[in-house]
Every structure is written in C-alpha cells, then in structure tokens.
Amino acid sequence: MTILNRLPYSADATTLNVRGQAVRVRPFQIVVWVSLNLQQFADWDVRLPRFPAILDTGHTHNFSIGVGQLVRWAGIRPEALRLLGAMREGGQRVPLHAARLWLPFNVRGTQEVETREPYHLAVDDGVALYPDETAPRLPLLGLRALTLNRLRSLVDGDRRHVTIRTALPWWWPLG
Amino acid sequence: MIELTPEQRQAIEQGQPVRVIDRTTLDTYVLLRAEAFEELTGQRPIPADDASAEIPPGILRSMQGFWRDLPELLKSKRNHRKWVAYHGEERVGIAADDRTLIRELNRRKIPPDAWYVATIRPRQLAPWEIEEVADLKPEHLQDY
Numbered sequence: 001m002t003i004l005n006r007l008p009y010s011a012d013a014t015t016l017n018v019r020g021q022a023v024r025v026r027p028f029q030i031v032v033w034v035s036l037n038l039q040q041f042a043d044w045d046v047r048l049p050r051f052p053a054i055l056d057t058g059h060t061h062n063f064s065i066g067v068g069q070l071v072r073w074a075g076i077r078p079e080a081l082r083l084l085g086a087m088r089e090g091g092q093r094v095p096l097h098a099a100r101l102w103l104p105f106n107v108r109g110t111q112e113v114e115t116r117e118p119y120h121l122a123v124d125d126g127v128a129l130y131p132d133e134t135a136p137r138l139p140l141l142g143l144r145a146l147t148l149n150r151l152r153s154l155v156d157g158d159r160r161h162v163t164i165r166t167a168l169p170w171w172w173p174l175g
Numbered sequence: 176m177i178e179l180t181p182e183q184r185q186a187i188e189q190g191q192p193v194r195v196i197d198r199t200t201l202d203t204y205v206l207l208r209a210e211a212f213e214e215l216t217g218q219r220p221i222p223a224d225d226a227s228a229e230i231p232p233g234i235l236r237s238m239q240g241f242w243r244d245l246p247e248l249l250k251s252k253r254n255h256r257k258w259v260a261y262h263g264e265e266r267v268g269i270a271a272d273d274r275t276l277i278r279e280l281n282r283r284k285i286p287p288d289a290w291y292v293a294t295i296r297p298r299q300l301a302p303w304e305i306e307e308v309a310d311l312k313p314e315h316l317q318d319y
Binding site: 026038039040042043054056058059060061064082083084085086087088089090093095120122124125134136137138140148150 | 224225226229230231234256258272273274277278280281287288291292293294302303304305306307308309310311312314315316
C-alpha cells in the first residue's frame with residue numbers, strides 16, 4: 001500500500017498556512033500532513049484537524065511536537081494525553097505521551113490530501129511533547145515511527161519527491 | 176601510588192573529576208572513579224534513569240505486567256510485532272494491531288489511566304526507563 005505517492009518537496013523556501021498562521025518551510029524539508037488524537041480513540045474521526053510535520057529520518061524518535069502546536073494545530077490539551085514516561089534529549093527531560101497518529105494519503109504527485117481514512121501510524125513509545133521554548137519549529141516525524149510501522153521510504157532526488165509505502169507481504173507477486 | 180588530599184577525595188566522592196600533574200613531565204591527568212571511567216568508555220552501561228514516579232499508577236502497573244511477560248512473549252515467533260494490552264497484571268489480549276485491543280479495553284470500560292498497550296519486540300529499556308535520544312539539530316529549532 002502506498003501512503004505517500006510521489007509527494008513533492010521543494011528546493012526553495014516555501015510558506016504554509018496552518019490555521020491562519022504562516023509557517024515557513026526551509027528548502028529540502030519534506031512536509032507531510034498528519035492528524036493526532038488521544039490513543040484511546042481507536043477510530044478515525046473526520047473532524048480531526050490536519051497539520052504539517054517535517055519527515056526527518058535524522059530524528060530518532062517517533063514524533064515530536066511543541067505544546068503550543070499541540071493546542072493550536074491538533075486541538076488537544078496536553079493533559080488530555082496519557083503520560084507514558086520521558087526521554088532525554090539535549091540534556092532536557094521531555095515527557096512522552098500516548099497518542100494516535102494518522103498519516104493521510106496524498107494525491108499522487110501533489111501535496112493534496114486524499115479524503116479517505118488516513119493510515120494509522122503506531123507509536124507505542126509515545127510522542128514527545130516539548131515545552132514551547134525548546135520545541136522544534138515544526139513537528140517532526142522521525143525514523144522510529146517509520147521503523148516501527150515497517151514502512152519503506154524512497155526519496156527521488158532526481159524528481160524531488162518522496163514515496164512511503166508499507167512493506168510488501170511475502171506473497172507479493174514479482175514484476 | 177598517588178595519595179589523595181582530603182579535598183581531592185571529597186571531589187571524587189561528589190562525582191567530580193580531579194586533575195593531577197606529573198611534576199617531572201608536567202603532563203596533566205584526570206582521576207575518575209573506575210565506575211565513571213567504565214561508563215564513559217562504554218565498558219559499563221550507564222544506569223537508566225526512570226520516570227516511574229510520574230506515570231499514573233494504573234499505567235505503571237500495566238507496564239510492569241508487560242515487562243514481566245515480555246521475555247516469555249518473545250519466545251513465540253508468532254507474537255513478534257503483534258500488540259499486547261495489559262490492565263494491571265492482567266493480559267487483556269494479543270492482536271495484530273492496537274486498535275482491536277483498545278476497542279476491547281473500551282468495551283470492558285477500563286479507564287485510560289489503567290491500561291497499557293505495546294508492540295511485542297525486543298527492548299533494551301523498560302517502558303518507564305528514560306532513553307537518551309539524539310539531540311535535535313539547529314535547523315529544527317531556529318527560525319529564520
């Protein structure tokens with residue numbers, strides 16, 4: 001199953017509009033759109049807002065987001081997310097919270113999001129919730145989430161797009 | 176044989192490194208406790224910090240149930256990468272995805288602060304232990 005199908009990224013700085021807020025994206029940052037919910041809500045809810053995150057395989061955790069982004073963009077109060085523990089990053093202790101992360105399918109070759117139910121990204125170690133002072137500028141989707149969900153990613157530097165798909169089952173036909 | 180001054184001994188006991196100078200060569204050396212040296216050189220694992228005091232008790236008990244059973248669960252290859260749910264010491268079930276388990280937890284009306292779900296895979300740290308992850312990079316933090 002292909003989740004992100006030739007999702008384009010830009011060699012230039014761009015600006016996104018997120019809930020009325022202009023957000024700058026640096027050149028060569030791969031923007032994906034995600035939705036977040038409480039872990040105990042097992043099913044997709046079409047009312048969940050979408051917001052951007054940077055797909056960064058250099059980020060070694062699942063998903064990192066600032067408190068302000070969580071409130072403003074995901075519409076979730078931090079205390080609503082169950083506390084699962086903490087991690088240590090750059091000398092600071094960052095709480096990890098249980099959450100349900102959804103990665104919408106894109107319309108092939110575009111940043112446009114499909115209307116069907118997004119792909120559920122399992123993040124059993126939780127998501128890292130940073131205080132605003134030390135939070136990443138944009139939420140980060142890291143390598144751990146790709147690994148835990150056994151996703152395959154391909155960056156086509158020639159055409160400047162990214163494809164993410166689930167691992168093929170063992171019986172997948174050749175050719 | 177080096178004889179430590181009381182100040183040097185106190186500094187070492189407080190975990191601080193102590194510099195000593197060879198009067199002949201004027202080379203400087205750093206004295207560390209053997210345990211600290213072994214941790215620095217990777218010969219001894221750094222003791223894990225843990226967050227158990229902050230985790231809601233019901234979730235922590237469920238994590239402990241999971242951690243107790245994990246070695247046994249890993250013995251069966253059929254379990255690998257599946258999800259397991261705990262309510263305290265009780266294993267609620269094993270499923271291919273967490274959504275099935277959470278629907279079951281919700282059906283049983285188990286409150287969210289009393290359960291834990293996790294994937295069955297080898298782990299170095301217990302869920303309540305604190306992992307050190309790679310630092311965020313400057314481009315993640317600074318605006319421009």
